[in-house]
Each structure stands twice: as structure tokens, then as C-alpha cells.
């Protein structure tokens with residue numbers, strides 16, 4: 043082993059040599075000409091991108107090995123998540139390794155710009171939205187803070203679907219992101235792990251007369267690890283994201299073969315390989331889909347076995363140091379079956395007693411909740427478990443029996459409490475409550491913003507909070523300032539660094555130092571120039587993808603996120619219609635010209651969300667075709683919103699729309715990206731908006747709408763028709779909608795939306811908040827007219843965004859939960 047390594051030139055080449063231009067350029071040429079066998083640079087840059095990625099990967103590999111070797115005997119955290127929305131890796135590696143100049147100089151010889159070559163990389167879109175991108179930001183921060191955290195996830199063959207807009211409707215296309223290979227991953231088939239499914243449980247009596255249980259006749263699936271390097275920011279640390287691919291085992295085929303059905307046996311391979319084929323594109327739980335449960339168990343089992351294997355290599359099978367050496371962070375309930383799986387592994391495979399296994403489990407598991415919507419809490423039919431995971435079901439029953447005894451001690455004779463807290467929801471079709479498993483099995487339960495955690499304690503999980511107040515804690519989300527400012531906004535970063543140096547990139551609390559320049563005319567001028575430059579880049583993207591022409595002199599008003607009723611893209615478009623109505627009526631004297639951009643994907647089965655997309659597109663078409671409007675208002679729906687498009691969008695925003703019904707958005711993270719890039723927020727008192735407003739001071743935030751504690755009393759006597767009648771502006775809007783103005787050739791298509799607004803049971807209180815939203819928008823108009831004032835507020839937003847760095851968040855996870 044050692045001998046072989048010294049033969050490998052790159053492994054023992056000095057870091058400074060590896061990073062210099064001559065060596066880099068030589069390696070790039072070698073990979074281009076020999077590894078990939080190309081002679082000419084082609085138009086598409088696919089091969090040049092690949093050669094560049096491999097050249098950079100070589101440099102990561104050396105630091106990767108070093109990082110691993112230095113961590114042989116240290117405590118480590120396993121972050122377990124069904125989703126990682128990584129986006130592109132090339133730009134991130136170049137930034138974090140400090141290779142920018144080297145790469146640019148080298149590409150000069152190929153007559154290429156880095157920005158062109160970057161475009162050849164497909165986004166790694168292995169996530170739906172906030173939760174998946176949070177996992178990606180966290181990995182960047184863990185590596186940058188040199189924390190021993192390994193990410194475990196699934197290597198989906200198909201990531202988040204590509205969205206196309208045709209005649210205003212969303213169409214979904216498969217995202218075959220691995221088609222041209224993935225230069226960033228390294229497979230480790232020798233570390234493959236077996237995961238069991240189906241079969242049944244036998245009770246075995248040992249020679250000494252003890253009974254134990256055996257899960258037999260299982261259909262096993264192989265989990266093959268593919269490792270992706272996660273470089274820290276200029277600290278020579280490279281952490282690992284380990285993604286599992288499912289494969290059929292050989293003997294599975296062989297047994298069928300012996301039975302004489304060779305072809306059927308080979309075809310069966312598909313069943314195993316289906317598990318990691320596709321990401322579920324729902325961002326609220328879709329209950330009851332067997333394949334999804336298989337994904338969850340596959341990830342949990344493979345990741346836990348891998349962690350145990352690593353532990354045993356270093357400490358043997360006594361498990362005395364297991365708690366000292368490990369913690370598991372569960373990203374929502376999606377991998378919460380890990381609680382029962384760890385119990386199974388410790389008891390069945392390593393013969394620990396129940397009590398010992400439970401003690402190790404509940405001292406290592408920690409759970410993060412990301413939703414307050416009760417309908418989004420994950421449940422699985424008991425029947426499905428019986429069939430797919432019979433041994434796991436037994437363990438869940440046992441956990442529940444012991445837990446309900448504890449409940450009986452706390453609330454003697456209270457059957458209601460037993461029913462409410464049970465891991466099993468009784469009824470016609472009994473269901474397993476995954477959040478209950480996660481809470482009972484964890485030493486830490488955290489929400490993702492202050493309000494969210496408070497509402498978890500007071501509402502959704504109040505019973506559990508009464509039992510175990512010490513488990514509950516808040517960790518407000520954050521985003522990485524490397525990708526979300528340094529990389530995506532070069533002009534602003536350069537301006538900032540010209541005043542306060544570059545150390546803010548690694549220590550983002552320093553960003554507050556730019557507050558000193560808030561009244562500096564040249565700084566303000568530079569700030570506006572940077573925004574103008576970024577708007578031009580977004581104008582090009584919007585033009586190319588929608589055909590709509592935005593104007594750099596108008597305010598850029600942007601809402602991009604998953605399409606959901608609670609996020610209220612509908613409220614946004616109602617305001618757009620109100621502006622349009624004012625323009626039609628000639629009431630333009632107070633309007634500030636705007637370009638409104640909306641983007642986001644709807645879950646393919648979410649009919650109302652798809653209707654909302656159609657409405658936005660129809661309204662956009664009508665307004666953009668009206669010559670009276672174009673001076674004041676332009677509207678576009680950007681298709682296929684993803685990580686890479688956000689890197690162009692957030693630097694160009696003037697106004698960030700964060701307008702969810704209060705109490706519904708757990709945190710939001712797009713709100714933080716916009717703030718970092720100097721956008722002002724118009725928003726409700728929801729999720730992290732509250733903390734954003736506190737940080738930047740109320741006068742630099744446009745607040746509107748009902749608060750979370752008002753919502754339930756408003757709902758009691760909610761009469762949207764009356765509210766509409768009493769609001770001249772909203773009446774005008776409803777009149778345009780109901781007269782079919784935006785769907786002249788498609789009668790009735792927006793009826794369900796109109797009904798929803800007028801429904802006394804409208805959960806999202808769209809009509810209720812409209813007037814207050816409209817008024818806040820007029821304040822926005824006023825401030826924007828005073829460009830100096832707007833610029834000051836913009837600077838103050840960036841300056842106050844320090845606490846929304848994911849480094850800050852991860853330090854808290856590390857200090858309070860992980861104790862690294």
C-alpha cells in the first residue's frame with residue numbers, strides 16, 4: 043500500500059507545486075488529451091469541463107486523504123438526509139481551493155472563460171428545495187470549520203425534474219444528470235453494504251436456552267457508496283458526502299437462475315436498482331408510497347452499518363466508546379427509521395441488550411424538524427411495514443410499549459394522552475407516526491427558526507415538550523456566504539473587500555464592518571453600479587428563457603421558491619394585477635416601475651400549485667403585450683428555477699418577496715440569500731423573516747399581514763367576500779380575474795383559484811392580508827424613488843446578514859448538539 047502510493051506522483055507532490063499554473067496546465071492538457079482522448083476544444087466545452095474537473099479533483103484527493111488520516115480516532119457526526127441540492131461543484135471547488143487565478147490563466151491558452159466552461163456542468167439537483175439546499179450549505183460550513191461531519195445520502199439516477207413552461211403550463215422532464223458521467227464522484231464498491239427487505243422473523247432458542255429473533259429469507263439489496271469531496275474554504279480540509287446507489291446482489295440472481303428462470307432473474311435486478319432511481323418531487327410528504335419507504339430504510343440502514351463498521355475498525359465490538367465517537371443528525375423525519383434500525387443492528391447483529399442498545403441510540407440520535415403543517419407529518423401504514431420490514435415493525439412496537447409506560451407515569455389513567463402520543467395512530471388503517479419515533483429516539487429535537495421552535499413547543503409537539511423540555515432547542519437556518527455572496531456576486535464582493543479586506547469570506551460576522559460606509563457617496567455609487575451589473579446578467583437570463591425584456595432602470599421584485607399555497611405566490615400575482623389595473627385606469631402618478639419575476643416548481647400532483655403557475659403566466663402574457671403597461675410593469679415566470687439560476691437571480695434583486703401566511707414557513711433560506719446580496723424584504727412575521735427584521739431594524743424591512751397568533755381567531759369568522767367588497771383595489775382585481783380578462787380563450791380555467799380566494803375556509807387568508815400587502819408595496823415604491831435612501835437600506839441589509847451564515851448555525855449545532 044505505502045509503496046504503491048509513493049509511486050503515484052500526485053499523492054506526494056507538494057501542495058504549492060500542485061496549485062501552481064505550470065503543473066496545473068500540464069495536468070489539464072494530459073487529462074484532455076489522454077484521459078479523455080480529445081485533440082480539439084469543441085464548442086460545447088463538455089470535454090474541457092470534464093478535464094478541468096478531473097484536474098481539480100486530483101488536487102482535492104490529496105487533501106481528502108490527509109483529512110481522513112488525521113481523523114482516525116475522533117468523534118464524528120453523520121448527517122443523514124434524503125436530499126442534497128448541491129448545484130454545481132466546479133465553481134465551488136475553484137473558490138474554496140483558491141484556484142481562481144490559476145484556472146483562468148490556464149483556460150486562456152484554450153481561448154475560454156471559466157464562466158463558459160462552468161455552463162457544461164449539470165446541477166446536482168438531488169433535492170426539492172429548502173431542506174435539500176440547507177444540507178448542502180451545512181456541508182460547506184462543516185468543511186470550512188474543519189468539523190468531522192460526513193454527509194450520507196442517496197445517489198439518485200434522476201434528480202429534481204426539469205420544468206418547462208408550455209402555453210403557461212408546467213411540464214416535467216426527467217433530469218438525467220449523470221448522462222455524461224460525474225467527474226466528482228469516486229465509487230468504493232469494496233465498501234458495499236447489504237440491506238435487508240421482506241422476509242420474516244424466526245424465534246430461535248440458543249443452546250443456553252435464551253431466545254432471540256432472526257430476520258430470515260430476506261431479499262437483500264447492495265448499497266454501493268459513491269463519495270463526493272466537500273472542500274472547506276482555503277483550509278486544506280476535504281470532507282465527504284457519501285451517496286448510496288442500490289444494486290442487486292449476485293446470489294439473488296443465482297437462486298433464481300438455479301430455479302431455471304435466468305432471464306426473469308436478470309430482469310429482477312431492476313427491482314433492486316429502482317430504489318435509487320428517482321428523487322420524489324414532493325416537498326410535503328406523499329403518504330404511503332412503498333418505494334419512498336424503501337429509499338428511507340435503504341439510506342438509514344446503509345449509513346448506520348457504514349458508521350458501525352468504521353467504529354469497529356477503531357474500537358472493536360464492545361461499543362463502550364460508541365456514544366463518545368458518534369452522533370447522527372436526522373434531516374427531518376425522512377431518515378427517522380434509523381432509530382429502529384440502530385436498535386436492530388445493535389441487538390440482532392451485535393447481541394446488545396435492549397436497555398444498552400436503547401441507551402446508545404437515544405444518546406446519539408438528534409432530529410431536526412422542518413415543517414409546522416400537520417398534514418405534512420410523515421405516516422406509514424403498519425401493513426406496509428409488516429410486509430417490507432417485519433423485524434423493524436417488531437422493534438417499533440417494543441419501543442412504543444415501553445414509551446407508553448412512561449406516558450402512563452406522567453399522565454396516570456389518561457387514555458387521551460396514550461392515544462395522542464403513541465407511535466401508532468389507530469384507526470381503520472393503523473399508521474406509524476415517524477415524527478413520534480424521531481422525538482422518542484433522540485436526545486435533541488430542533489426547529490429551524492425562533493418562531494418555528496416556539497410553535498413546535500406550544501403546538502404540534504406540546505405533549506412531548508411537557509415530557510422532555512430539555513430535548514427541545516432552536517437552530518435558526520443559515521446559508522453559506524461562499525456560494526451565496528463571494529461566488530455568485532463578484533462585483534459586490536470586490537467592493538466589500540476593497541473596504542474591509544477578504545477575511546469576511548471565512549468569518550462572515552465581519553460583514554457588519556461595511557456599516558461604516560453606509561453614508562459614503564463613492565461606496566454607495568459602487569453599490570448601485572454592482573446591482574446594475576448584476577441586473578444586466580439577470581436581464582440576459584430572463585430574455586433567453588422567457589423572451590421577456592426587463593429594464594435595468596426598473597425595480598426588480600422577485601419571488602423564487604417552490605410553488606405552494608402557503609407561500610402565497612397568489613398574493614403576489616394579485617398585487618401585480620392591482621398595479622396593472624391602476625395602469626389601465628391611468629392612476630400611475632405614484633407607481634414606481636417594476637419588473638416582477640416569479641419562479642419555482644410545483645409538485646407534479648399538486649393541482650392548485652399548477653393552476654397558480656398557469657395564472658402567473660397568463661397574467662404575465664397579458665401585461666407584457668399591453669403597450670400601456672410596459673413603462674411601468676413587466677412580468678416573467680422563469681422556468682426551471684434551481685441552484686444555478688438562483689446564483690444569477692439573488693444578486694440582481696432589489697425586493698425579496700417573503701409573504702407566506704404567518705406560522706406556516708418554518709424558516710425560509712432564500713430570504714437570507716437575498717438579504718446577503720442587498721435586497722430589501724417585503725414580508726410577514728413568519729419563519730426567519732422575524733429574525734431578519736430584528737437584525738436589520740424594522741425601518742429597513744417592509745412588514746405587513748396578520749401575525750401567527752392572530753391567525754386562529756381571524757379564521758373563526760373569516761368572510762373574504764366582505765373583505766373584497768370593502769376593498770376597492772381588491773374588488774378591481776377580482777373583477778379582472780372573474781371577467782376572464784387573463785383567459786379570454788380558456789374560459790373557467792381559473793375558477794378554482796377564484797373560489798379559493800373567496801372561500802371562508804381559505805387556510806392561507808389571501809384576501810385578509812391583501813390590503814396590508816398593497817399598502818406595504820406603496821411604501822416600497824416611495825423608498826425606491828429615493829435611490830440614496832434605498833441604497834443605504836440595501837447596504838444595511840447586507841451588513842446585518844452576518845448571523846445568517848450557515849457557519850454561525852453550524853457552530854451552534856456543534857456546540858449545543860454535537861459537542862465536537
Ligand code: 26Q
Pocket residue numbers: 170171172173174176322324325326327328329334376412413420490519707708709710711729
Ligand atoms: C416526504 C415524504 C414523502 C415524499 C416527500 C417528502 C418530503 C420531501 C421534501 C417532505 C418535505 C420535503 C422538504 C421540505 C422542505 O424543504 N422544507 C423547508 O425546509 C427549509 C430548511 O429548513 C425551511 O427553510 C423551509 O421553511 C421549509 O419549508
